[in-house]
Amino acid sequence: MLRFMPVGDSMTIGSAGEHTWRYRLWQHLRATHDGPFKIVGPREALYDKATNTPTSYEYADTHPRFPRAHLAGWGEGWLHMAPVIADAVRAHRANVLLVSLGLIDLGFYTNAEQTAENTHRFVTAAREADPRIRMVMLPVIPNVRAETDAPFAAQVARFNELLAKTTADLDEPRSPLLLASPPPAYDIHRDTYDGTHPNASGEHKIAAAFAGAMHEAWGLGGAYDVS
Template identity: 70%
Template sequence: MRFLFVGDSMTIGRAGDYTWRYRMWQHLNATFGGPYRIVGPRSELYDPAAGAPVSDAYADPAFPDKARKHLAGWGEGWQHMAPLIGPAVTRTKADVLLVSLGLIDLGFYTNSDQTAGNVRAFLAGARAANPSVRAVLLPVIPNSRALADAPFAAECARFNDLLAKAVADLDTPASPLLLASPPEAYDLRADTYDGTHPSPSGEHKLAAAFATAMHQAWGLGGAYEGR
C-alpha cells in the first residue's frame, strides 16, 4: 500500500522540524500489518532563510530519504494541489491520500465555497488517475487567526461543513473517503510554535487524527500510541 501526504506549510514543515509525516512514518512502522511505502514527488522541507523548499535538515537525520516523500508546499492549498494530484497519483501509484489543506486557501486565496469546489476538483483528479484511491481529509483545525478574526473563523467553520458534505456526497465503496476528526484538546500555546504550525506535540496530534480515522474505519494500522 502506498501513502501520499498532501498538504500546506503544516505538512511540508520547516528546516529543523520532525513533521507530522515523520510521526506517521513511525506509527506505520509500528502498527501496519503489511508492506507499505510513503510516496510523493517531493521530499524537502521549507527553508525560511532561503524562502524556498530546499532543506533536507529534518530534526531526526535518521529519517530515511524513502520515507520523506510528500506532495506539500509552503503557501500551497487546495487550488494549487487540485491540478497536481492527478499526475502525482499517476506517477507514484498512490493508494491512500492523507490530506491536510484549507487554512491557507481561506486565509489568502479563496472563500469557503470556492475552496470546497477545489476539494471536489482535487478528488476528481485523484480518481481519474486511480479510480480506487482512498483519501482521509482533515478539516481546518484551530489557529490563532480564527481566534482574533470572527469573519475568518466563520469561513473556516463553513468550509469544514462543506468539506464534510463533499466527503458524504463523494464517498463510494470503490474509492472510500474519510473525514478525520480534528485533534482533541489542541492547545495553540503548546501544540503550535506560532499559533498555526505544529510543535512536536502538535505533530503527534495531527498524525493521530489520520491514524485514528484509518484504524477505526478501514482497519489500517493500529491505535496511535505516539507521544
C-alpha cells in the same frame, strides 16, 4: 503494498529542523501496520525560512530509512493541489492520500464555497488517475488567526461543514473518502510554535488524527499513543 501520499500546506511540508507529522505517522505505521507500505510523493524537502524556498533537507531525525516523500508546499492549498494531484498519483502510484489543506485557501485565495469546489476538483482528478484511490481529509484545525478574526473563523467553520458534506457526498465503495476528526484537545498555545505550525506535540496530534481515522474505519495500523 499500500502507498501513502501526504498532501498539504506548510503544516505538512514542515520547515528546517522539524520532524513533521509525516515522520510521526511513519513511525506509527512501522510499529502497527501489518504489511508493507511506502510513503510516496514528488517532493522531499522541507521549507527553508532563511531563503524562503523549499530546499532544506535538515530534518530533525535523519534516520536513513525515513521516506521524506510528500506533495506539500508552503503557501499551497486545494487551489494549487487540484491541478497537480492526478499526475502525482499516476507517477508515484499512490493509493491512499492523506490530505491537510484549506487554511491557506481561506486565508488568501478563496472563500469557503470556492474552496469546497476545489476540493471536489481534487477528488475528481485523483480518481481519474486511480478510480480506486482512498482519501483521508483533515478539517482545518485551530489556528491563531481564527482566534482574533471573527469573519475568518466563520469561513473556517463553514468550510469544515462543506468538507464534511463533500466527503459524505463523494464517498463511494471503490474509492472511499474518510473525514478525519480534528485532533482532540489541540491547543494552539501548546501544540504550535507560532499559533499555526505544529511543534512536536502538535505533530503527534495531527499524525494521530490520520492514524485514528484509518484504524477505526479501515482497520489500518493501530491506535495512536500521543503520550
